[in-house]
Amino acid sequence: MKYLDLFPKTIKQAPAGAESTNHRLLVRGGFIDQLMAGSWTLLPLGYKVVSKIVQIIREEMDATGAQEMLMPLLHPKEVWERSGRWNKTDVKEIMYQFEDIRGREVGLAITHEEIVMDLLGKHVSSYKDLPVKVYHFSTKFRNELRARSGILRGREFMMKDLYSAHVSEEELFKYYEEVKQAYLKIFQRIGLEVRVVEASGGIFTDKYTHEFQALVESGEDIIYYCQSCDFARNKEIFNGKEGDKCPQCRGVIKAANSIEVGNIFPLGTKYSKDMKVFYKDEKGQDKPIWFASYGIGPTRVMGALVEVFHDEKGIIWPESVAPYQVHLVGLDLSETQIRIKAEDIYNRLQTAGVEVLYDDRADVTAGEKFADADLLGVPYRVVVSKKTEDKLEVKKRNRAEVEFLSYDELLGKLKTT
């Protein structure tokens, strides 16, 4: 991509009142744009990052045997009445519910348990039809009392939600563990350090659930975790304080701020019973379906990454989700030979399958180009100029030193990382 083709341009000043890091940097870099409170456009750069996060999630979901599909966002009241959630106070608070022009009552998707149960009711009749593992990436609408923290808490956001249906509790928890491991792998690939934390189920279940919490100082959640073992609990269900002994291993409990980037819910047979969706076992008897749901918000993950990986100049993307691998900066482009060389490097990198953002602006000073490169946070900055002669000046975004490499040496470096 040539810089001049990129939409939109970067912005020098952050929007007034934008305090959270992800808000400032993502807006300044042209990754996202705010339409109204809690409602964001993913601009081309932001969409690229989210797409990479989505692809990593997709690969790991598929690896568990789950199948991708796509469900509607406009839901009839009736399907939500079957679970009893349409009129639940805490659901009504966050669900956009309204009448269409014919007076039909509909709601915008806050989650899809009801829709999946409806599907199971139509398509699952025997134990032979189970298990079912389906997921989709789609928009969730939640009318938060207060949208905030940039893209971290919107009223409309992207979510991957996976649903699994099983014949028994044992089968359910076997798969539940498998998904938990898949989630850990996803966050590891994305570069986000997370803790698996016990938490309450909110509007989904009365049982405890597991949250995936990224440890970030600016996070709005507070978790207590053990320094010696994997014990961790959300503040909302932890009766203790920092410095206490771990109930699991007697280690020391620490408190930390965090951002919830994923959540898995072992819902049990509640939805099956509430919505009267059963399967027939080997004896021909109706049995409730064991059900679970699993969510990750790719847009929130992008925001969390910025909260974790940045410095005073801008974003520092992990390589697995960066919008480009190389930010090629051409300086002294008024000199024909240098322009030819820069374009040549650009073309060769692209042919080699490297994603390159090429700053080909001729009327902009070096300082401005470097500032943009730092802001956008692409992992490798490669400079072609008078000074670089027959080499390329390569600098990693997260390091201070530069090195002068040949094209082949650069390519080798990119391939090995």
Added chain:
RNA sequence: CGGGGAUUGGCGCAGUGGUAGCGCGCUCGCUUUGGGAGCGAGAGGUCGUGAGUUCAAAUCUCACAUCCCCGACCA
């Protein structure tokens, strides 16, 4: 929904009663080119909305809207 702050050109801001300004950005020209350049010339605003006070309102009063922050709530 409670508390606080804000709303003036595309963005960031100044302007405490007398007919609106700065920086950045944008357009044109010239000069520049290793850390957000210089000079010159331009374009661009019924000052969030509505009502009120006043000879006169961006400025004072009231109401509303929107955005941001804190709280309650939450992927």
